[in-house]
Amino acid sequence: MGVVIESDIWEPNKSIYILLFIFSVVPIFCLPAKSSANVLDHASSASLLRFQRKFLLLFAISSVMEGLWAVFGEYELAYYGFSKDQLLNVISVGFAVSLFIGSFIGVLSDLLGHKKLCLLFFLLHLLVSLWKLVFGTSTFCIFLSLASSIFSFGFEAWMVVEQDKRQEVLNDMFWMMTFLESASFIGSQALANYLIDDNVIRNIKSLWIGAAVLAVLAVGLVTRGWQEAPQTSPLKDYRVSFYRHVISAKRIWLLSWAQSCIHFSVAAFWILWAPSIVADGREVSLGLIYPCLLGSKMLGSTGFPWFFHVPLVLRTEEYLMYAFSIMGFALSIVAYDYQEIGLLVTLFCLFQTCLGMVLPFLARLRTTYLPNEIRGGMMSLSLMPANAAILFLLVLRGHHYIANSTITSIAALGLFSAAGCMYSLKKWGKQLQPSRRNL
Template sequence: MELFYYMVFGALAAVVAALELSKSNKDRINTSSAFNSFKNNYLLVYSLMMAGDWLQGPYVYYLYSTYGFGKGEIGQLFIAGFGSSMLFGTIVGSLADKQGRKRACVTYCITYILSCITKHSPQYKVLMVGRILGGIATSLLFSAFESWLVAEHFKEHKQLKSLLFVDGGFDQQWLSLTFSKAIFLGNGLVAILSGLFGNLLVDNLNLGPVSPFDAAAIFLAIGMAIILSSWTENYGDPSESKDLLTQFKGAAVAIASDEKIALLGAIQSLFEGSMYTFVFLWTPALSPNDEEIPHGFIFATFMLASMLGSSIAARLLARNSVKVESYMQIVFVISSASLLLPILTNFLVTPSKVKGGGISFAGCLQVLGFCTFEACVGLFWPSIMKMRSQYIPEEARSTIMNFFRIPLNIFVCIVLYNVCPVNLSYIFTHGLVAMSVICFCPFPLCINSSNLTQFSVLGMHSVGHILQFNAHQSP
């Protein structure tokens, strides 16, 4: 493997270690032993849940291909998963507010375990059922656990204040600590370890491409046991008079009547849309001529960059003087600029026509840009979680969070369906002009809803086009 990969990984590891070891009192949040126990329990469960998810990711496409399915059939399976998340996942995820968030988390475990079991069958219909179950589970993963955490945190905050008759309990700022640690562990360290463990099972122990799914099911079962034994139930609005349709209407009214909630949903959907486009297309972007690249090692490097971002977020969220809404403007600018790099390399670097070989100079530049984008992703997640805890009403938290994922799933399905038949000149012109407007137009320092909405829509929309353009440069 080329020295370049080791240099990037080593540099990122050194920076992350330096950031974690050099934290001052200003960068740390003083908490209580009761909160630390609560936080560590949640982080353990969340890490197990994310391990169950990360173990599967690198091997889904590979498993389907070993069963003899072509790109078209595999694409249909992926579209079914995201479509299921949009349709069934929204309904099941929204039930968490009424039926209980703990129950929804257990449902996630059961649903995802069943999805893992279906991977043992080479039959297309069985695999399709597995993708549908996986789509439902994904919606629960990204809504039920966070909803339970926020409700439980503020419940403990109120209970302890009432019992002690003092201004104590779980401070609202402590929630930011849990968010940043969850992303640092679940989307960073656990992702890296899961990739290495999956590689051990498949390549070193020769247990086959189904083995990571079996391991994922075991982790999910362990996490479910901890949930059942140590978590209490909480609800959004458990009113029996509210049916699901009324619940949906209430969530829609909340979004429509509060521009901050609507803006938050737009930012989340558009940024996640660009992120998923990146996930699908970073491989062809780095190897347009079938260059040999270490996919697993590059993935681990990206996750290390995400850990760097979450470590920076932890420092920012620990300071009361720093507004999340303010520094996220900078994050959006940097993430857009980092994904402008593929366009620049097409202008400045003569593309190679040689098939195979090692990564090109343009590919090296793009790796650096993509690592920057992943660092922005690491900053984005705990920050958007913090904003969701502030702006989304508790009684409809899971419902609204699943509403936010509907545009994302539509966007991803469109990208998957149109990943080949695409007009390159349109994408190039649209992406370049839009990104130029983002990077060079004046931008207010203070939050302004209309300006931030325009910025987010323009930036995240063009990000997807830029990655698509670069991915389709291969002959």
């Protein structure tokens, strides 16, 4: 009599997808009346309404393009024969580029124009796609890292500058961008699976063609009929403004540190979430868990307008303080013991839910504390400590000097320190200018 050994592959319960979809989408149709009136309001000026619709479409396309690399990047490198150590080196090079070049791109964005930088984002993706189609090589991590740096701040800065005169709609645009980014990442997973069709060797070029088509479409949207106000501030005036509002302001330092901590924790999360789940050789359907994580982030983003458009019980800094603490607590449990897959996925979903709420709140604080003319430079430079820390830890990890649990613990400590920054901001308070009291 033969013995049949069945393979037990862990998969999320299918009801989770239904619940996440319902709780992420239904709140959009039940938003408070004030929010519903501001999101793509037909009473707005025609030019502003066109910008909102066109911008959200463009941002969705850019998110799909970023997601194609995030979803299929490792498989693509494996197609080229990269080992695990080589994959780690590629990731390290990417963060090095973000550190030494990407940290200063925001300053160029403020001086030259945010639209031009967003256009560069699509041109970089187009260049990488054409390069791979023609030469079929994997020398592209530098350009994609630069594109990711632009993605992290360029589109938000552009949107804020264009809508400065309609500040009451900015907060709704913030959470809609977070929602669209997560939804587009899920869409990029579906697009990659469709183009590859379980045959990497035969259909690998289909992925590059798809990315090139999206890039060409986006370039056409940006360059046709979309004017941007010229940047007239000379470098000397920019330096004076930057010093006055950023370098000499303690509140900006606290906000920058919080942004750096969240950037570090998110980067560490996406690098380590899969290795943590499949530790000890466990078989898990990672492709089914990925939508759960992004769906949780979508759920968190839809909670933002409910906090903002109803009478606030707490200050913005207090909401962020509690959210950072919950995220740090979740990662602390993961660092201590990550043996149970169900508990791990639950903690990861909790982390992403809080993240979906944190990002719009942080964008709101940036609008409160920072003038628009230096927003891009502040955002890109604030990520420098995070990129440096990630690069340092990846180098140590490559030489087996540090464990994944230690990196997760450091990310948790960073989140707790970000909560402390929000507590200090709340304690100090801020006398808002009359023009920004309605944010």
